[in-house]
Amino acid sequence: MPRPRSKLFPSPEDAENAFYDAFERADIAAMMAVWAETDDVVCVHPQGPRLLGFEAVRQSWMQIFSGGTQLRVRTIEAHQFVSQTLAVRAVVEVLAARNQEGPTSSVCATNVYELTEGGWRIVAHHASPMVPLTPAEEPAPATHTLH
Numbered sequence: 001m002p003r004p005r006s007k008l009f010p011s012p013e014d015a016e017n018a019f020y021d022a023f024e025r026a027d028i029a030a031m032m033a034v035w036a037e038t039d040d041v042v043c044v045h046p047q048g049p050r051l052l053g054f055e056a057v058r059q060s061w062m063q064i065f066s067g068g069t070q071l072r073v074r075t076i077e078a079h080q081f082v083s084q085t086l087a088v089r090a091v092v093e094v095l096a097a098r099n100q101e102g103p104t105s106s107v108c109a110t111n112v113y114e115l116t117e118g119g120w121r122i123v124a125h126h127a128s129p130m131v132p133l134t135p136a137e138e139p140a141p142a143t144h145t146l147h
Contacts, residue, residue, distance in 0.1 A: 008119035009034065012080075012087035015113050015120040020073050024098070026065040032058050036114060036121035044126040046107055070098040075109075087113040087120070093127065106130040 009015035015034055022030035032054075035041055039053040043060060051057050075091040082088075089111045096104040112124035 009121065010119055012082060012089065012113040012120050015122060016075075016089060016111060019111065019122055019125075020075065024071060024073050026070050028058070028062055028065055031061050031065075034122050036116055036123045038123075040123065042124045042126070044128070046127050046129050072096045072098050085115040089113070092130065 009018060018030065019034045022028075022034065035054060035057060037054045041052070041054055041057055043051045043057040045051075045060060045064070048060070051060050072095070074094045076094060077092045078089060079091075080087060080089045091109050091111070093107040093109050094104050095107060106129075107127045108130055109125065109127040111122055113120045114123045
């Protein structure tokens with residue numbers, strides 16, 4: 001049986017702001033308050049396996065947060081699709097170690113939010129490392145024509 005939630009997220013943006021705030025603070029309770037508490041949620045961390053279900057997602061965030069490194073997370077290049085009950089937000093996460101100057105890394109992330117009885121909740125998070133774009137190679141000349 002789902003636990004009662006004390007926070008409501010009236011918009012996908014509110015849920016996303018809470019997600020990244022919890023991420024920065026390494027706050028597992030705040031992080032999991034944003035997730036829909038179902039076996040259908042999906043999470044893929046950069047270079048990680050596909051995790052299915054609330055408990056697997058919770059365990060993964062606990063492991064990430066237990067590392068002790070707190071990150072600054074800023075999102076840029078947000079693109080979104082929003083319907084009455086579903087929102088998909090594609091962002092670039094710019095990550096840097098908190099209290100340290102130095103290089104940052106960027107991650108492509110797609111976050112999917114669903115409007116539930118308890119407000120907007122994240123149901124999928126998929127993040128992967130940014131791969132620098134390389135100039136496209138010119139195609140080899142065709143040796144024959146196909147019609």
